[in-house]
Amino acid sequence: MFKYLKNDLPASIVVFFVALPLCLGIALASGAPLFSGLIAGIVGGIVVGALSGSQIGVSGPAAGLAAIVLTAITALGGYENFLVAVVLGGVIQLAFGFLRLGIIGYYFPSSVIKGMLTGIGIIIILKQIPHFFGYDADPEGDFAFFQIDGENTFSEIINTVNFISPGATLIAIIGLGILLLWSNVLSKKGKIFSIIQGPLVAVAAGIIYFLVTQGSDLFSISQEHLVSVPIPDSIDSFMGQFSFPNFGVITKPEIWVTGFTIALVASLETLLCVEATDKLDPEKRVTPTNRELLAQGTGNIISGFIGGLPITQVIVRSSANIQSGGKTKMSAIVHGFLLLISVIAIPKILNYIPLSVLAAILFIVGFKLAKPSTFKAMWNAGWKQFLPFIVTVLVIVFKDLLWGISIGLAVGIVVVLYKSYQNSHFLHKEDVDVSNGKQKMKMTLAEEVTFFNKGAILKELDRLPENTYLELDVRNTRYLDNDIVEILEDFVEKAKNRHIDIKLISQRGVIENPESFIEFFNLRSKSA
Template sequence: MKIFSPLKTLSNYSFSTFRSDLPAGLSVFLVALPLCLGIALASGAPLFSGLVAGMIGGLVIGLLSGSEVSVSGPAAGLAVIVADSISNLGEFNVFLTAVVLAGIIQLGLGFLKAGKFSGYFPDSVIRGLLVAIGLVIILKQIPHALGRDNDFEGEFEFSQLADGENTISEIYRAIVTASTGAVIISIASFLLLFIWGKAAKKGIGFFKNFPGALAVVILGIGLNELFKNFMPAWYMGTSAHQHMVQIPKIEAGKSIFSIFYFPDFTALTNPKVYITGITIAIVASLETLLNLEAADKLDVQKRVSSPDQEMVAQGLGNLISGLIGGLPVTSVIVRTSANVYGGGKTRVSSIVHGLFLTIAVFLGAPLLNLIPLACLAALLITVGYKLANPEVFKKTFREGINQFIPFVVTVIGIVFTDLLIGIGIGLVVGIVFVLYTNFQATFRVVRDGNKVLIKLQKDLYFLIKPQLKQALRDLQPGDQVLVDGTHAPFIDHDIYNILLDFEETAKTQHIKYELKNISTHKRSLRTHARTREVTISE
């Protein structure tokens, strides 16, 4: 495994590529900043732990990732698990020990090449994941765009932990209690993004090179400061700044290390720590592998990521994150989407976003705490719409019911439960449809008068028992039947027994019944073809 192969990207790097990666990294940073803080809040963890995870996701995993466009950070899908784990273990420092263990386990999985498991995710489920995340982003950000910030940024569950509402009722409350200042900032941000995008497509230099996301943030800060001075009732900085970005500050007279947390390794004697570490490693790995598949679908250049390399990168990232007080890290589709739609071409955009997070934490907190969440909501809703474009529904529907149903089930499952449950439901339905489709053409029945050919066309497993039994029941007295297994290298033992047992039925129904090349093992095919032909006549 070439763990450091990503360095090839940097060795051949050009300034022209950096001109795309820099604004993309800035866009991801602006999206990631409130999400890191919100996920930490939803997890019941210190705010700074979310920012640490974001920095590690960019600087460490961004450098070593198996993907050029995937972006990692604290994951909303793990928030409930993290909150429960902290509660069960009693202290955040003890929980960090479990995060370190999870990182070590992921490293082992990466070196064992367990990442190839990602190849078993059905495309319909991955597409459903992308659309569902887009819809969830839109639904969850509408309240923030209207000035209702009771719910944590980055919480994707339908039933909300923060205020006891759900996604739908939260939107209703937001409409009823809409803030004039937030609505103005949101509408102005949407208009600016629309105009900026049109101008950039026309090739106008300034709009093409200057990131629209940064322009929106500048506009949001400017409008809010105007409200502060001229329309105080519209100002978003009241209510203990709950409507603003809130980066924790280092208190005067204290060192930088005062805001870090470190693992308590004396807790290694506690069995709960190991159970928590294993749980985080498994869930984080599955979420990462699924998001990695989704990232490949978003990648404009259609590059194929290395899941094994990604597992090593994630393992190292979680190991370091746990050591310095960060939340568990996974590949996250919201930030990855913002990266792709922001024009990111290589892993440098992810690294840049990590650098911006680091600068923000240690140098830029006073300025960044002036950003209203309403303008960031406009950025996220725009990303959400691109993910949940109606054309995706039309395209999937045209591909057939076997693709459309798992796709829709995944979307509905994620929107109305949470990310992990929705993906689980989608995977079960998707796999069922894959199996159903695969077994539709395992054999075919050709009838010419009373001559019947039952042709086995590929491997036969026990799941086709109902179809095969029905085909045999449909045979009529006087039929001359040949069951040809020449093109079926493997026949499940249950299927083999059904074919043999029908010999007795054929006798009683006056059916001439012949088996050709029927065997349960590949190596015995030819021998069986020569020695096993049964003909039953009246």
């Protein structure tokens, strides 16, 4: 874990600066205490990071759970009651891990995973545009298209025109320039520019700019455009920020329903993020998914016990970690300690960081997730790949993450069924056989033929003209569904009336007796 500390330490600093406003913003969007987001970020970094088998994944509070949390806090009668559901959700996730349900994530098509990454990248860019220009009316974690204040993503961008802050915009442009210069030019000039990362320099420049321009009428940055971390004035006030579950409500059915919902949604988001981060990992390491569920469950139990939000592995932080050069889980663990140290030791300094600089950092993260080259590559891969991909992207941008993944998966399944419908058989026509005046046709069935293929096969059999000689080749067929057997049996009877002669070619030999066809089909159906 310490071998790549020179890579992991700079990456952890970048992830820390990305995670800090997200933790606060998601807590705000969830209707929870601001400190609860920081608790979740700390536990996600230190506890989940240490227990997880993922080398580059980073966990913390997730925007995808904000709507569930917001509703549940009110429905369950308060935040302390909600924390019981968080703890129960963690316990249920442990059960998922022990039952080895981590394999679920592998059943999502690659096109949907790439669509998820691209959609999140577009959302990051769109959501950061107002912050880049100093319009910070909405919480950072408000990732839904239709927002809690009645606005939507595009109307917020349009509203930005009326609320541009010159100071915030100027330092955002400077920060973006530093990032581009660092990644495209300076990182190739010397080792020092690889050790000290561009985002750290951009944040430092933002703090210096804020301190220097204080008192300026035009280019100063007002307090609402800065990071806002709670500042305790004593140990007692710091400890007073923690909340604890009210286990007196554990027998209520709605607590268990919420706990199961949190476990299910958090597990699904985590498994999909694991699949996505493994694809982004330059070293192509594979995360043990059952171990990941156990780590996430443990993290949610601890987070719930001390007043934190639910935790998942998060693609924004994970991708920032990868793109900043993180090599091992040490970067995730160190980022958790940085969050802990910062809220205890330097909350005032953190509150000097302009949100517009963080927006510039997230612009780069979003662009790397949603590169134009990705759209081109998916288009070139054909419509079977592009359609689930673009549907996933659009629904994530205009609805939310879970809807996008679900509808993208549904489209992917429809595409598979359509191709299965098409590829169930191969029909080949041959010249007329002069000896008996019948056109010879050959139909070869696929290796697996199921009820999905009924329509295609029935259509081809019904289209066969009268006085045809049909060779039905099933030598490569390993599975023949009973529905297909019934179609073939019916066709044998219809063929007599249409003067169609049938020859069945199987591994057992050639069969030309209609009565033997039915016996053969029945045997194949039973063996399958």
